[in-house]
Structure formats: structure tokens, C-alpha cells
Amino acid sequence: MPTIVVEVMPKAELLDPQGKAVAGALARLGESRFTGVRIGKRFELVTDGPVDDALLSDVQKLAEEMLSNSVIEDVISVHVAGPDESPIDAGEPGMGSLIGEAEASTQTGTL
Template sequence: MPTIVVDVMPKAELLDPQGKAVAGALDRLGITDFASVRIGKRFELTVEGEVGDDTLATARRIADEILSNSVIEDVVGIEVVE
């Protein structure tokens, strides 16, 4: 069955305390290759049957209205994984 993957991230202009904590932990471990860390959410919507334009449009609506908080988050990706 195909799966629609939706990725949601905090808006770039907002503070990401979880990401900051992970970045601090990496620094304490001596890992300095990464300038920053941001933490988001991944949703997997399993589809019965074919994924057509209507199904993708519904997934986009769900992502915008239910899976993300548009005040503080952006939907950064929607893709179909077979």
C-alpha cells in the first residue's frame, strides 16, 4: 500500500528549544560538524488503492488544517512512498 509522508517543521523565525538542546548535547560530545539542529514532525498516511490528485489534495488539506499549527509550523513536504 502506498504511504503519503507529511513533514512539518517549526517556522524558521521561531525558537526551537528541542533543537537547541540537541545541538548543545552534540557540542558537549565534541561533535562540531553541525551549525544548528531543528526538530520537526513526520506523519505517514497509508492509502488503500491508488494515490491520485484528489488523494494528494486531501492530504495537503489535512496537513494544513490538522497535522500542523499554521501559526508556528510550516508543512515542508508531502511525498508518496510506494
């Protein structure tokens, strides 16, 4: 099944209490290599239809209007999951990415 990944992060200028709590826990473990932690969300939208520009455009709109709240969050990425990226895709290599493996594998693609 093709999977479209949407990634949402709290706005950079806002305090992220969840990330702050995890950063504190890392520090208590003795980890001093990390200066900060921020926690966001990853949505995996599974479809059994074709993944085309129209669908991706609709997902982008839904990501901005419903999956995120622009007052407090930013949509970081909307991309088609690569073969290695989604558990739902496991065992179905090649059900793939319209955007390209390189972008999907770095998970930084933005539409």
C-alpha cells in the same frame, strides 16, 4: 500499501527548544561540525486505496489544517513514499510513487 509522507517543521524564525537541546548535547560530545539542529515531524499516512491527485490534494489540506498549525509550523513536504523510504513499504517495491523516484528519494518533493 501506498504511503503518503507529510513533513512538518517549526517555523524557521521561531526558537526550537528541542533542536537547541540536541545541539547542546552534540556540542558536549565534542561535535563542532554542526552549527544548529532543528526538529520537525514526519507523518506516514497509509492507504489501501488509489493514490490520485484528489487524495494528495486532500492530504495537503489536512496537512495544513490539522497535522500542522500554521501559527507555529510549516508543511515542508507532501509526497508519496518511494520504495526505500517507508518501513511499511518494506518488501513491497514498486507500490510506489506517482511523483517519481528521484523526488521521493530526496524527500524534498512539495505539492
